[in-house]
Amino acid sequence: MQEIPILQTPVAAAADTAKRSPPAETPSARRRLSRVKERFIEALLFLAAFSSVAITLGIVGTLLFESSTFFAHVSLGEFLTAPLWTPLFAPPRFGIMPLVMGTLVTTAVALAVALPIGTVVAIYLSEFAPASVREVIKPALELLSAVPTVVYGYFALQFMSPLLQKVFPGLPTFNMLSAGMVMGIMIIPYVSSLSEDAMRAVPMSLREGAYAMGANRIITAIRVVYPAALSGIVASYILAISRAIGETMIVAIAAGMQPNLTIDPREPAATITAFIVQVSLGDLPHGSIGYQSIFAAGITLFIMTLVFNILGYILRKRFREVY
Amino acid sequence: MADFKNIIVKRKRQDFLFNIIGILCTLVGILTLGALLVDLLMDGLTRLNWTFLTSFPSPFAERAGILSSWVGTLLIMIVTASAAVPLGVAAGIYLEEYARKNWVTNLIEINIANLAGVPSIIYGLMALSLLVYQFRLGQSVLTGGLTLAFLILPIVIVATREALRTIPQGIREAAYALGSTKWQVVRHHLLPYSLGGTMTGIIIALSRAIGETAPLITIGALTFIAFLPPPPIKAQPPFVSFDWLWSPFSVLPIQMFNWVSRPDQDFVVNAAGAGLVLIIVTLLLNAIAIMIRYRVRKRIKW
Numbered sequence: 001m002q003e004i005p006i007l008q009t010p011v012a013a014a015a016d017t018a019k020r021s022p023p024a025e026t027p028s029a030r031r032r033l034s035r036v037k038e039r040f041i042e043a044l045l046f047l048a049a050f051s052s053v054a055i056t057l058g059i060v061g062t063l064l065f066e067s068s069t070f071f072a073h074v075s076l077g078e079f080l081t082a083p084l085w086t087p088l089f090a091p092p093r094f095g096i097m098p099l100v101m102g103t104l105v106t107t108a109v110a111l112a113v114a115l116p117i118g119t120v121v122a123i124y125l126s127e128f129a130p131a132s133v134r135e136v137i138k139p140a141l142e143l144l145s146a147v148p149t150v151v152y153g154y155f156a157l158q159f160m161s162p163l164l165q166k167v168f169p170g171l172p173t174f175n176m177l178s179a180g181m182v183m184g185i186m187i188i189p190y191v192s193s194l195s196e197d198a199m200r201a202v203p204m205s206l207r208e209g210a211y212a213m214g215a216n217r218i219i220t221a222i223r224v225v226y227p228a229a230l231s232g233i234v235a236s237y238i239l240a241i242s243r244a245i246g247e248t249m250i251v252a253i254a255a256g257m258q259p260n261l262t263i264d265p266r267e268p269a270a271t272i273t274a275f276i277v278q279v280s281l282g283d284l285p286h287g288s289i290g291y292q293s294i295f296a297a298g299i300t301l302f303i304m305t306l307v308f309n310i311l312g313y314i315l316r317k318r319f320r321e322v323y
Numbered sequence: 324m325a326d327f328k329n330i331i332v333k334r335k336r337q338d339f340l341f342n343i344i345g346i347l348c349t350l351v352g353i354l355t356l357g358a359l360l361v362d363l364l365m366d367g368l369t370r371l372n373w374t375f376l377t378s379f380p381s382p383f384a385e386r387a388g389i390l391s392s393w394v395g396t397l398l399i400m401i402v403t404a405s406a407a408v409p410l411g412v413a414a415g416i417y418l419e420e421y422a423r424k425n426w427v428t429n430l431i432e433i434n435i436a437n438l439a440g441v442p443s444i445i446y447g448l449m450a451l452s453l454l455v456y457q458f459r460l461g462q463s464v465l466t467g468g469l470t471l472a473f474l475i476l477p478i479v480i481v482a483t484r485e486a487l488r489t490i491p492q493g494i495r496e497a498a499y500a501l502g503s504t505k506w507q508v509v510r511h512h513l514l515p516y517s518l519g520g521t522m523t524g525i526i527i528a529l530s531r532a533i534g535e536t537a538p539l540i541t542i543g544a545l546t547f548i549a550f551l552p553p554p555p556i557k558a559q560p561p562f563v564s565f566d567w568l569w570s571p572f573s574v575l576p577i578q579m580f581n582w583v584s585r586p587d588q589d590f591v592v593n594a595a596g597a598g599l600v601l602i603i604v605t606l607l608l609n610a611i612a613i614m615i616r617y618r619v620r621k622r623i624k625w
Contacts, residue, residue, distance in 0.1 A: 116348075125345075154583050273537065
């Protein structure tokens, strides 16, 4: 608790010097003035850094505040167990589960694509590819995550869905499978780039030890490098999961807007994020139940990503290897 | 002896096989990117002309254009950059150069790492409640720009810190030895030397902000808007006007979303056209960022 008084003094000190103007042009006075200026600048910079904490407080505060009015109308029991989510119809039902299910299914499809491919790409780039190939491929793959998500949504609906309909006849135009797959491709670079960084940070001596024991590259990669880099790799997986849970436009465009309690990825279903978009697109009177329901959905989403972030933090600590 | 040779052959084959798998998996990513670009080009290139860029949206697909949405995107980016860049760079400087190791610094660092993992739509919800209704900024360009500024703040902070970290300690010590104050070191040495890295981060962050759709939909950006915000320059003194900050707006990705969700195939062509513009701008920004990074890395040898 000692920092705060120190940080407040510059303001008081600045006011103090302002009273005693003009400053005498002696070295000591100039030095004092410059010290005041330094303190003032440091305080400004601190405020800038602290603004990120203010943003977090703003997020948590508004989510709690707005959803508390929602939960004044709707019991937590109904919210968590009711099988229907129809907040804007009569009679309204407020079961978040169909939306949570939609989010989990699209996320699962995305991870089924992104984790294996991303990990293999990371191992390939870190252990197999020549440096010249890596220097080109890595930025090229990172462009995948630079493409706006609304463009991916278009791609999922106009390209991936028709393609999948050839494989699965009878697949509806809006389905979680194509949205999830495109989302998976989008998050490949999150997995591959961060995992590759982690693997390349593993000291060469570990690999050389494995080679000396007669292991080949792939065995070394799987048995030595992968476990040694696990904390970084897990961090990249967790980041990919948070991205997939929070992804909005791809699922809003390609997975459909109807809440649907199902685990079949071939069906259309709304996710939490798609619901928020759908309600926001309509006329949304401040304080109406529709307005409050998007904050209830939002806090659910926030808690889901927070759980994964904390889990990632714990796993990182648990698997941290120090060289 | 034959056994031994067999094992070696088998192990080599394993390596070769994984090499192939690795290349295939990499190709999945690269080819998808290619397919996406080709798909957009095939669908949207016919619509991409001057009229498309200079027309307002319209109920008739052939006459509809993206004028109001690209102007909206431009204005939002001006607000976002002018809020996020000073704030983010200042925060980065504080954390890298000034911060003492204590619980406040720790809290800020954990917090920034966490903010980067918060879904973008959550920022939209926060802005809707706080900026639109509590601070009464309305569903305006100002609100939209600030929302995206909050969103990219962690990227700018992290980029600034990484750029500062590459500057050798000797530079700081040399400046202190000549009697510089901390701020003089930052202002005259660290900021100029880290400019390349910081700029790269800022451009990447802005390219991400241009494509953001969800948070702006949440705060209530319009999907159909047939007028432009008031111009920033006026004929009468004081010649500049900030009325555009309070204007309602639409942006390119929202316009594209609006068109892609219509069943009419003609509008899908428009969506592809808007998507092309969007993707060209983001890829261009990324190319600039990569170029700056490359040149900085080549030029500076500590």
